Amino acid sequence: MTETQTSQLLALRPQILTGQTQTPIEEFQNKSLRPILKLQNDLLIKAFRQYIEKHKSRFDKLNTSEKNDFVIRALRQDHQFRHFLRGVVVGHFTDEEWLFFELNENEVNKRTMKLVEQRLLSQLEVLSLNG
Known part of the structure; x- marks a missing residue:
């Protein structure tokens, strides 16, 4: 990757105010992961909506606690979906x-x-297929 490409990639990311970091992994999380995830938020929402639709879920009918469980279960148990979401981040x-x-x-x-x-x-509320 050229210096210009790196600069362009970094310029896409929103600035996020963070507190003082203590470890290299915290710094990476705050300077890389969080801005990338904020940049990719719309894609994450669209991807999760597709996941809901693909799995014929009645997500809209679930209460808040059940929606929480559905999201957590999807992210922890569906390895293919996890790998896709990681790719959304790592690709940046x-x-x-x-x-x-x-x-x-x-x-x-x-x-x-x-x-x-x-x-x-x-x-x-945004994850709802009707939202």
């Missing part, structure tokens, strides 16, 4: 971020999926 990494990812893959994957889960759970 710079070369430098990729190197960090290679060295910290398990922790980055855990944090990525936890952030995706939090993001989706905070937008349950």
